[in-house]
Amino acid sequence: MSIRWKLTMMFIALVFLVMMVTGTFIIMTLRLQEENTQAADLAARAQMIQAVVINATFQSPYFDPDAGRDSLEELLAHSFAGVEMALIPPDTEVFLISGENRATLGATTGNFDTQHMGQVVISALSGQPMFLPPWQSGSSNNDMSWFEYAMPVFFEGSTLPDFVIYVRADAENFTESLLSTTYTIGFSVLIAILMASVLALVFSNSLTQNLLRLNKRIKDFKVGVDSKPIAIGSIKDEIGQLSESFSSMAANLDKTMAAVTNEKNKMEIIMYSMTDGVLAYDEEGVLIHSNYACEELLGIDGIGRMSMSELFKEIGIDFPEGKSIDNVEDSIINLGDKYVNINFNPYKSSGDDIHGVILVLQDITKHMLLDNMRKDFVANVSHEIRTPLTTIKGYAETLLDGAGDSPDLRNEFLSVINNEADRMTAIVRDLLELSRFDYNRLEFDFKSTDLVALVAANVRQHSIAGDKEITFTTASETADVYIDPERINQVLDNIITNSLRYSGDDAKVDVEIRESRLYYMVYITDNGIGIPKEDLRMVFERFYRVDKARSRELGGTGLGLSIAKEIMEAHGGRINASSELDQGTTMMLRFPKDFVTDKNDAALKPTT
Numbered sequence: 001m002s003i004r005w006k007l008t009m010m011f012i013a014l015v016f017l018v019m020m021v022t023g024t025f026i027i028m029t030l031r032l033q034e035e036n037t038q039a040a041d042l043a044a045r046a047q048m049i050q051a052v053v054i055n056a057t058f059q060s061p062y063f064d065p066d067a068g069r070d071s072l073e074e075l076l077a078h079s080f081a082g083v084e085m086a087l088i089p090p091d092t093e094v095f096l097i098s099g100e101n102r103a104t105l106g107a108t109t110g111n112f113d114t115q116h117m118g119q120v121v122i123s124a125l126s127g128q129p130m131f132l133p134p135w136q137s138g139s140s141n142n143d144m145s146w147f148e149y150a151m152p153v154f155f156e157g158s159t160l161p162d163f164v165i166y167v168r169a170d171a172e173n174f175t176e177s178l179l180s181t182t183y184t185i186g187f188s189v190l191i192a193i194l195m196a197s198v199l200a201l202v203f204s205n206s207l208t209q210n211l212l213r214l215n216k217r218i219k220d221f222k223v224g225v226d227s228k229p230i231a232i233g234s235i236k237d238e239i240g241q242l243s244e245s246f247s248s249m250a251a252n253l254d255k256t257m258a259a260v261t262n263e264k265n266k267m268e269i270i271m272y273s274m275t276d277g278v279l280a281y282d283e284e285g286v287l288i289h290s291n292y293a294c295e296e297l298l299g300i301d302g303i304g305r306m307s308m309s310e311l312f313k314e315i316g317i318d319f320p321e322g323k324s325i326d327n328v329e330d331s332i333i334n335l336g337d338k339y340v341n342i343n344f345n346p347y348k349s350s351g352d353d354i355h356g357v358i359l360v361l362q363d364i365t366k367h368m369l370l371d372n373m374r375k376d377f378v379a380n381v382s383h384e385i386r387t388p389l390t391t392i393k394g395y396a397e398t399l400l401d402g403a404g405d406s407p408d409l410r411n412e413f414l415s416v417i418n419n420e421a422d423r424m425t426a427i428v429r430d431l432l433e434l435s436r437f438d439y440n441r442l443e444f445d446f447k448s449t450d451l452v453a454l455v456a457a458n459v460r461q462h463s464i465a466g467d468k469e470i471t472f473t474t475a476s477e478t479a480d481v482y483i484d485p486e487r488i489n490q491v492l493d494n495i496i497t498n499s500l501r502y503s504g505d506d507a508k509v510d511v512e513i514r515e516s517r518l519y520y521m522v523y524i525t526d527n528g529i530g531i532p533k534e535d536l537r538m539v540f541e542r543f544y545r546v547d548k549a550r551s552r553e554l555g556g557t558g559l560g561l562s563i564a565k566e567i568m569e570a571h572g573g574r575i576n577a578s579s580e581l582d583q584g585t586t587m588m589l590r591f592p593k594d595f596v597t598d599k600n601d602a603a604l605k606p607t608t
Contacts, residue, residue: 003204003208003211004201004204004205004208005204007200007203007204007208008197008200008201008204011196011199011200011203011204012193012196012197012200014196015192015193015196016189016192016193016196019185019188019189019192019193020189022185023182023185023186023188023189026181026185027178027181027182027185030178030181031133031135031178034133034174034178035131035133035147038131038133038147038169038171039131039147039149041169042092042131042147042148042149042167042168042169043129043131043149043151045088045092045094045167046094046149046150046151046165046167047151049080049094049096049165049167050151050153050165053076053079053080053096053106054076054079054153054163056079057072057075057076057079073098073105076096076105076106076163077096077105077106080096080105080106088108089169091169091170091173092108092167092168092169092170093107093108093109093167093168093169094106094107094108094165094166094167095107095108095116095165095166095167096163096164096165096166097116097121097163097164097165097166098162098163099125099152099153099160099161099162099163099164100162102117102125104116105163116166118148118150119132119148120132120148120149120150120166121150121164121166123150124150124151124152124161124164124166125152125160125161125164127152127159127160127161128152129149129150129151129152130149130150131147131148131149132147132148132149133147133171134146134147134171134175145170145171145172145175146168146169146170146171147168147169147171148166148167148168149166149167149168150164150165150166150167151164151165151167152164153165218246267289271289271291272291272292274291274293275293276293276360276361276362276363277290277291277293277294277295277296277297277298277340277359277360277361277362278290278291278293278294278358278359278360278361279294279303279311279358279359279361280356280357280358280359281307281308281356281357281358281359282355282356283354283355283356285307285308285309286307286308287303287304287306287307287308288356290303290304293361294359294361297338297340297361297363298315298335298340298361299335299336299338300314300315308357315333315335316333317331317333317342329344330342330343330344332364332368337365338363338365339363339364339365339367339368339369340361340362340363340364340365341361341362341364342359342360342361342362343359343360343362344357344358344359345357345358345359345360346358385424385427388420388421388423388424389420389424391416391417391420392417392420392421395413395414395416395417396417398413399413399414427559431559433563442570444484444487444570445484445486446482446483446484447482447483447484447485448480448481448482449480449481449482449483449485449488450478450479450480451479451480451481451483451488451513451520451522451591452474452476452477452478452479452513453478454485454488454489454492455472455474455492455511455513455522456472456474457489458489458492458493458496459472459496459511462493462496462497462500468500468503468507468508468509469507469508469509470496470500470508470509470510470511471508471509471510471511472511472512473510473511473512473513474512474513475513475514475515476513476515479513479515479520479591481520481591481592481593481595482595482596483571483591483595484567484571487567487570487571488567488571490563490564490567491563491564491567491568491575491589492522492524492589494560494561494563494564495524495561495564495587495589496509496511496524498560498561499524499525499526499528499585499587500526502526502528502529502585503526503527503528503529503584504528504529506527507526507527507528508526508527509524509525509526510523510524510525510526511523511524511525512525518592518593518594519573519590519591519592519593520590520591520593521588521589521590521591522588522589522591523586523587523588524586524587524588524589525584525585525586525587526584526585526586527583527584528584528585529581529582530579530580530581530582530583530584530585531577531579531581531585532581533581536577536578536579539561539577540561540562540564540565540575540577541562542559542562561575568589568590571591571595572592572595573589573590573591573592573595574588574589574590575587575588575589575590576588576590
């Protein structure tokens, strides 16, 4: 929104606010004055009725103090009927109400049947006189509104009112007058707003006309080409002085901008061509420069609004208050799945005063992951080989100590030694195979193969070899894929063996082939012990076992699924696992229908 319209809206809002406050004050004053007038008038009339009717009745020769209450109320009603109507204005009604049975004893309207139990009457019956204007009581009668007043009357010694004098005056004329006044004030507000709008537009146009011309002239400037002075408005006013200041600035703007642009371009080229993140802070810890790479490395939005201490707190670097920047040591921080190395380089003036620090951020995630993988691999290999070696050494020492004298015991020990040697051989064989995968030295014999026949043969082989139930279903009679059948058979054998191995005596394995537009999928589902959710994403890691003790007891090396994953990826496919603990596991092998190989470099890739 332009300043012209802002000034206009502010002026209109000010006029509207003043008019509304003034009008509200006038209406509230009129209402308050009328309330006070009516309250005094109705109270006076109630007191007059008390003096003329009730007090006069007590002083009457016809009053018998020993007579009953009914006689008293009849006498009061007779006295009330004798009141001169000239004492009561035509727009006012007076009622005499019994405090005992709430009955109307007298009424200037002649209506004795109505039982008046409004808010003011209830208050008077409890002993408190009360006045209410129509906008507070909400009283109405035949579409009329009233000013109401009720006054209790006590006999000597009474704690509760014996009578209530209820007086009300017609408020219709006043409410109509007040409404007319409100309409008049509202109309005046509209007229005032209309006039204020015209005056505000004239005023804002006169104020902003020179500013608009000045703004247009500044936009037309061409740095280094057009530096003519700006002559707008009178030099004595603020706009004229602003015009003169811009004219002076334009004279040297081309030279200054050229120097700044040159330095800026050089800095941006250097900074933004770096793959490392760079953050520069002054001696107060305020950021003075950064490049895009630092935000990408740290993954923090709005890094430009953070001080150095705030950044350190965010990324977990301990930097105590008062510590010199010169003493900060390089750090390696872990941000989720990313590792970042931070180098601190303070920069100083010629007097060796520290003016700030430059932080260089380097992504070392790959190096850390490789180092962790190397450590984990060495630890796992050492552990896997040490276990059978320990067993072999223990049994061999036992034999050397004389256990070999017993043929049965010697054969048992030699059998264990032989089994552990076979296990070590299997581990070494699998390690060598994984090593060939890592260095792309493993050769495949790809050929067009019927996947249905291959899976069926593998299922049949396991069914014959064991006594556990294996079922096989397929969506099509044939499924031609381009694979190395021996390697895929190795994958199937490993997964089905695992399914049978970890499913107990009542094992049931379902093998199913499904087909989509681009893939053939082999699903192998068992009803075994299942895999915990937190272990599911790790089952294809080398040497990873969900139940390590049971895996070693059943003869697993922890490398079978890793080899299966490598083989499937070499075929352009995938292997996935889904499982629920104690509910079973499903392994899915996905084979692309249009997989081909590049025979020149043995790289494997699908055509889509």
